[in-house]
Amino acid sequence: MIQNNPIGRLIAHIILIIGIVIVAFPIYYTFVASTQSLQEILRPPLSLLPGSHFWENYSAALFGGVGRIGGVGVDRLLFNTIVMALAIAVGKIVISILSAYAIVFFRFPGRMVFFWLIFITLMLPVEVRILPTYKVMVDLGLIDTYTGLTLPLMASATATLLFRQFFMTIPGELVEAARVDGAGPWRFFKDILLPLSKTNIAALFVILFIYGWTQYLWPLLMTNRNDMTTIVIGLRKMISFADADTEWHLVMVTCILAIVPPILVVVLMQRWFVRGLVETEK
Amino acid sequence: MASSTRVTFPNKLLPYLLLAPQLAITAIFFYWPASQAIYQSVLREDPFGLSTQFVGLGNFRRVISDPNYLNSLHVTVVFSIATALIAMALALLLAVMADKVIRGKGIYRTLMIWPYAVAPAIAGMLWLFLFNPSMGTLAYLIRSAGYNWDPLLNGNQAMVLVVSAASWKQISYNFLFFVAGLQSIPKSLIEAAAIDGAGETKRFWTIIFPLLAPTTFFLLVVNTVYAFFDTFGIIHAVTSGGPGKATETLVYKVYNDGFVNLILGDSAAQSVILMVIVIALTAIQFRYVERKVHYG
Helix, strand or coil, X not given: CCCCCHHHHHHHHHHHHHHHHHHHHHHHHHHHHCCCCHHHHHCCCCCCCCCCCHHHHHHHHHCCCCCCECCECHHHHHHHHHHHHHHHHHXXXXXXXXXXXXXXXXXXXXXXXHHHHHHHHXXXXXXXXXXXXXXXXXXXXXXXXXXXXXXXXCCCHHHHHHHHHHHHCCCHHHHHHHHHCCCCHHHHHHHHHHHHCHHHHHHHHHHHXXXXXXXXXXXXXXXXXXXXXXXXXXXXXXXXXXXXCCCHHHHHHHHHHHHHHHHHHHHHCHHHHHHHHHHHCC | CHHHHCCCECXXXXXXXXXXXXXXHHHHHHHHHHHHHHHHCCEEECCCCCCEEECCCHHHHHHHHCHHHHHHHHHHHHHHHHHHHHHHHHHHHHHHHHHHCCCCHHHHHHHHCHHHHCCHHHHHHHHHHHHCCCCCHHHHHHHHCCCCCCCCCCHHHHHHHHHHHHHHHHHHHHHHHHHHHHHCCCHHHHHHHHHCCCCHHHHHHXXXXXXXXXXXXXXXXXXXXXXXXXXXXXXXXXXXXCCCCCCCCXXXXXXXXXXXXXXXXXXXXXXXXXXXXXXXHHXXXXXXXXXXXXXX
């Protein structure tokens, strides 16, 4: 046995608490700022306790018609972001599970070529092909559309690899038994494969939802109109230190609204998320 | 291996239909633009877009000899090394501590994973709220202490700010992997060392740290990719590459040259160089994974 060292454990707790303060402080500080009046924010140092303007600021940002970015309310930006995150997460999962199913459970000419074609997209992130991708999107008329915001991001080498890994652990006897019982590919997929993949799907959903929610370069390129953009890009447009009219208290509210939904998803689905993250990447 | 004896369905057309959506998206939105980037990288267009000519590796030569490009290469290397080191060192320290405590493990983890859900651009903004000279409380405290802090004017301070934001966001991710790595180290090994009289520090450096090497190496690659590519939002939202060009990373420069300044050939050449970097990093990552994970 390693000796039980209460002092060592105490030090561990102290270091962890300091770590958590560092990790949580920027978020907490922004929350505090979002409950203060504009004057209080502009006069540092800010108090470390929430102020008295919580309802005022939040209702102003959400329903008050203020805090608008070029005439667009925060609710619209939030809606766009939710659409984007959900569509990307669901789309990637559907498309990848179908591809992995084809690659693992069928034999056909070109199987490995297709697998590698999907795999290689890992090496072609948007960042390395900004301009030509933009041109394709313009030519297809996809700028400022939900299709443009989501469809091109639905291909996923990572998710396909993960499902492929998982499918290969499914014993051949199971497939054989299903076939003996007269189940076709569709029955097998729906009644056996999908139920078995539930945890993987849940884990991937969290990771991909966060991926969609936190996109930056893509919505920056694909949207010109303020009412089609995401809350992250909207925030970027709200922030101006040179502009004396920047309504910082509403910027802070918008910031909190932009980070709370994904944090909730991660925290509430923590069990699947942690498993999924550590497994997906390995 | 298993794949040859795998039981499969006999359908001939179905697999192609199943693969079609993914392949269509990759062809239209990945391969076509990427090949265009490569094609444009060997062309030069006049400023009005009226004529183009083939210049071979001319664009690459120009890009590589451009002091601004070398500057942004330097900025990217400094930024990536600093971000990866800080994010990994802090995460390792916290993970080792979390491995030690008995009570409160779950709560610590829950509180530690928040930044993972925060968009890089917003991580940058959060730090900017704290540290901008006009209203940031921490900036106020630094200035009260007599230090001349203004990351919007001082390049080094701007770099400190973006590195802090970038590594802050990455701590959660690294923490989860280090915790998983620590859990997979057999306790009996550590106990044996303890019986042999190795102290805590010695046990860490001679047993735990070497056994964590695969995790550490994997995270090093992932953090480098993150610092190179995923931090565009932080740079764009916080400093826009400035002040001067003190925080202009490679990805920011590709965006700026191509999308803002419309220098097509140079931007395409830079894209191709970035592509080579991603390919190298991905290859390293999967070579390592291949050794660990069993592929059929």
